[in-house]
Amino acid sequence: MLEKKKEKTFIHNKGVKVKSKEDITTVNALTYGKWPTKISAFISGFGNLVYGQTMKGIIFLASQIFLWYLFFSFGWQYLKDVNTLGTQEMGKVFSEKHQIWVNVPGDNSLKILLFSIFAIAILAVCFVFQMASVKSSYVAEQDMSRGKKPSDFERDVHNIFDKNLHTSMLSLPAAGVIAFTLLPIIFMVLLAFTNFDRSHQPPGNLFTWVGFDNFKEAFNFNGYKGQTFFGILGWTIIWAIFATFGNYLFGMLIALMINKKDIKLKSLWRTCLVIAIAVPGFVTLLFMRQMLSDFGPVNVFLKMIGLPTVRFLKEVGAARVTVIMVNYWIGIPYTMLITSGILMNIPADLYESARIDGAGPVRQFWSITLPYMLAVTTPYLITQFIANINNFNAIYFLTAGEPLSLDYYNAGKTDLLITWLYKLTVRFGDYNLASVIGIVVFVICGSVSLATFNITASAEKEETFK
Secondary structure, X not given: OOOOOOOOOEEOOOOOEEOOHHHOOXXXXXXXXXXXXXXXXXXXXXXXXXXXXXXXXXXXXXXXXXXXXXXXXXHHHHHOOOOOOOOOOOEEEEEOOOOEEEEXXXXXXXXXXXXXXXXXXXXXXXXXXXXXXXXXXXXXXXXXXXXXXOXXXXXXXXXXXXXXXXXXXXXXXXXXXXXHHHHHHHHHHHHOOEOOOOXXXXXXXXOOEOOOHHHHHHHOOOOHHHHHHHHHHHHHHHHHHHHHHHHHHHHHHHHHHHHOOOOOOXXXXXXXXXXXXXXXXXXXXXXXXXXXXXXXHHHXXXXXXXXXXXXXXXXXXXXXXXXXXXXXXXXXXXXXXXXXXXXXXXXXXXXXXXXXXXXXXXXXXXXXXXXXXHHHHHHHHHHHHHXXXXXXXXXXXXXXXXXXXXXXXXXXXXXXXXXXHHHHHHHOOOHHHXXXXXXXXXXXXXXXXXXXXXXXXXXXXXXXXX
């Protein structure tokens, strides 16, 4: 029998063993490492320089110097004022030389908050480099304790594009996500705890921290903003339910009708429906807006035949029904195309067995078609529900949130949370309340996505239809 190869191990100074370099942690390195490794926690690359990895040590040290230079030359001047977000407002002084009043710049609360986040990010990156330096130094220390020469710079570079290629390839996208997604989200969340509104617009005015005051206003059902928030939230949920499940159900029924064996010209019917989505959605919405306006072609025709005109976009009930129906016009063809392919893959013997057992078309739909479709398309339904909660175009291009109401704070009766958020930021400058709404939308979307997916067949019975 062939002897099993002995597993290579790294032995800590106190006899604790680990299987590979990957199992070495920073805590182990700081606990069991020698003094050069411990000093690397404060001076990056020190241990590498001591153990002969000159180039790696220089890179670690240069990175530390550069990051600390960025922090103290740029980040600290903002981070030191983050607790107050500035104290000196912009003012005016009279210039004796020019005989005019000139502006004297003051603190900018927005820049202080934004660049403070970047300063903290710089500290986080510096910490990561410090810990990487400690671990690298400890690996070199362990190699030397085993009588092995630490890896040189050329080998490390080779490993970056070979053994550690996956890490190298993911590093840049991960950095991009952190810089352009995570940090802006943190900035937006922090704005919800300030009074950054139309009365506190930098650089002319300062804003400051107010704690949970914005949340209290938004969730106060008896308050003006609270009534608006809960009213729009309720309509947003109703809209998302009708827009998602209505499109899904009607699209599936149309696909079933087209797929029936005795239906001729199937390609023609599909083409007619696809034409409805060939036109960009915002063009269709703007066209419908003109068609259904108070003096549009539809109302002109109703007046010609002696029927009363309908204020499709100006009355609350009519406007809400109108946006749902127009959304059906745009969304049903999408669902029809998606479900058509899935319906064709349902085993025909399931329907044959159901017919033999006496099941009619309705029973077959509820017992075979719908369960199969839900098992396959649940992720699609979840994404569509979330998309409809944030369906800015369908509302803004068709009704612009109208009809307006004095009962609502800077919003209309067909506004969704996303369109209200847009108005609060772009039109009125109430960024603090808009941030609260953004957080609520995120919580709703995340909770619905996780909860719905985990209780459906897509997660619990993945093998059902395989």
